[in-house]
Amino acid sequence: MAADQAPLEFGGPLGAAALVLLLPTTMFHLILAASSGPARLLGPPPYLPGLEELWSPWALLLLLTWLGLQAALYLLPARKVAEGMELKDKNRLRYPINGFQALVLTALLVGLGVSAGLPLGALSKMLLPLAFATTLTCFIFSLLLYVRSLLAPASALAPGGNSGNPIYDFFLGRELNPRIGSFDFKYFCELRPGLIGWVLINLALLMQEAELRGTPSLAMWLVNGFQLLYVGDALWYEEAVLTTMDIIHDGLGFMLAFGDLAWVPFTYSLQAQFLLYHPQSLELPMALFICFINAIGYYIFRGANSQKNTFRKNPSDPSVAGLATIPTATGRQLLVSGWWGMVRHPNYLGDLIMALAWSLPCGVSHLLPYFYLLYFTALLVHREARDEQQCLQKYGRAWKEYCQRVPYRIVPYVY
Ligand code: NDP
Numbered sequence: 001m002a003a004d005q006a007p008l009e010f011g012g013p014l015g016a017a018a019l020v021l022l023l024p025t026t027m028f029h030l031i032l033a034a035s036s037g038p039a040r041l042l043g044p045p046p047y048l049p050g051l052e053e054l055w056s057p058w059a060l061l062l063l064l065t066w067l068g069l070q071a072a073l074y075l076l077p078a079r080k081v082a083e084g085m086e087l088k089d090k091n092r093l094r095y096p097i098n099g100f101q102a103l104v105l106t107a108l109l110v111g112l113g114v115s116a117g118l119p120l121g122a123l124s125k126m127l128l129p130l131a132f133a134t135t136l137t138c139f140i141f142s143l144l145l146y147v148r149s150l151l152a153p154a155s156a157l158a159p160g161g162n163s164g165n166p167i168y169d170f171f172l173g174r175e176l177n178p179r180i181g182s183f184d185f186k187y188f189c190e191l192r193p194g195l196i197g198w199v200l201i202n203l204a205l206l207m208q209e210a211e212l213r214g215t216p217s218l219a220m221w222l223v224n225g226f227q228l229l230y231v232g233d234a235l236w237y238e239e240a241v242l243t244t245m246d247i248i249h250d251g252l253g254f255m256l257a258f259g260d261l262a263w264v265p266f267t268y269s270l271q272a273q274f275l276l277y278h279p280q281s282l283e284l285p286m287a288l289f290i291c292f293i294n295a296i297g298y299y300i301f302r303g304a305n306s307q308k309n310t311f312r313k314n315p316s317d318p319s320v321a322g323l324a325t326i327p328t329a330t331g332r333q334l335l336v337s338g339w340w341g342m343v344r345h346p347n348y349l350g351d352l353i354m355a356l357a358w359s360l361p362c363g364v365s366h367l368l369p370y371f372y373l374l375y376f377t378a379l380l381v382h383r384e385a386r387d388e389q390q391c392l393q394k395y396g397r398a399w400k401e402y403c404q405r406v407p408y409r410i411v412p413y414v415y
Contacts, residue, residue, distance in 0.1 A: 008163060009172070009386065016171035020254055024135045027266050031127050033368055034273035041368040049128060059129035063137060069109075070193045073102035074183070084177075084242045089155045093177055095184060095242060099191050099235035106196050110203070121208035123201065124276060127266065134262040142170060142254040145185070149174035149251070158251030173253025186252040189260040190241055195231045197265035202227055205272040209279075219282045219361035223271045226294050226358050233302065240309050245387060271362050271369045280363040287361070294357035301350025304339035308347070311335055326405075328398035336405050343408045344388070348380040352410070384409055 010016055029045045036046035078096035086092055114120050123130075146166070149157070152175045161172035178185045202224045206216045216224075234241075241247055250256060282290075311320040315333060324341065325333035339346040355373045362369035388409075391399045409415055 013168040054132040056129035060133040099238040123204035124208040138258040161251040173251025194260045194264040201269040202272045222361045297353030304346035328395040
């Protein structure tokens with residue numbers, strides 16, 4: 001292990017190797033299960049698809065066109081160029097804030113295409129080969145990133161991901177901010193092709209449902225609406241991603257490349273996939289109740305994230321100036337009242353409440369549409385532990401005091 005290497009995560013090289021296999025396998029299992037009659041989350045997949053069902057040059061072409069389109073939208077003039085956090089070499093990178101613009105332009109292009117007769121609903125039948133092409137692309141992309149990182153100076157490496165073990169480093173990502181010119185690969189992958197792809201797949205499933213049954217179901221509308229709000233929010237507040245663990249701490253390797261480009265669009269659209277093959281009747285009062293749950297989740301999620309971002313940008317902003325804080329040796333302060341005085345990760349709590357609201361329209365007859373809620377709980381519990389570890393290293397005693405004053409991590413009085 002290199003001298004400045006962070007402790008190994010995800011169970012070290014063995015854990016990383018297992019995840020490289022397990023993540024794509026799970027994604028294919030979910031896609032297959034969603035369209036099968038029993039729609040079983042647990043147990044063997046309904047069948048094992050042959051290569052002829054997985055591989056399609058058209059799917060690869062479609063994927064590359066999609067990535068090319070999103071890259072072109074990334075390069076368009078931005079309403080703002082933001083600076084990232086300070087790097088090891090004291091420099092700051094610059095990032096275009098034009099993700100929301102990319103979403104709107106994509107929507108316009110898709111709208112034009114559909115009105116000209118583009119059969120968007122047919123995308124729902126291509127999910128398997130598209131997921132396969134994306135997985136292959138992610139493997140090749142991560143391999144290229146790994147090879148490229150071997151030539152990078154030590155100052156460009158991520159705190160984790162340079163253990164010297166090729167499998168672990170391939171998974172976690174060696175180089176922190178791989179770029180060609182001003183094109184930042186990690187920032188590009190984080191919020192664009194995958195997130196926008198997710199809502200596009202949802203829309204395709206909605207259109208396919210309308211084609212099959214005459215009109216999309218209320219449940220399908222809710223799932224599409226909630227998830228569009230989530231993606232629109234992420235892109236509207238795009239600048240906030242610059243202070244997240246993914247950008248500041250993690251290198252770009254298979255974990256983020258596959259997570260952003262494949263896992264998000266193909267597994268986060270699971271509820272809409274399920275609804276296409278397993279229609280659910282939803283009464284209006286129940287639909288309103290689910291909207292209420294989503295609104296509560298969104299209120300907490302947005303309130304907490306905005307409060308912290310405002311505080312980090314300008315602690316004397318009137319909306320946060322009155323909040324109680326703990327000083328730290330780094331000169332930064334920790335919020336100890338407001339949302340961040342309720343639990344140590346109020347934004348995760350809001351996110352989990354929304355995850356529940358996305359699954360409820362699918363009824364309670366199957367566990368499969370609740371996969372996201374289960375997986376996301378595990379992800380956020382693990383992410384919270386990683387973040388606590390990093391905050392303890394950063395803030396030492398001040399962090400311990402924060403933990404004493406705010407004893408619960410995500411759910412008040414529970415966890
Ligand atoms: P957070 O936005 O929770 O940021 C954690 C950082 O916030 C800490 O490292 C620390 O950084 C700062 N911080 C922690 N406590 C305090 C405090 N009391 N006062 C001030 N600053 C504090 O991290 P994430 O990147 O994990 O999450 C961002 C959002 O993205 C969340 O809403 C999360 O739910 C969502 N998310 C969604 C995923 C999905 O797949 N849908 C996946 C992952 C995240 P510092 O002190 O250096 O500023």
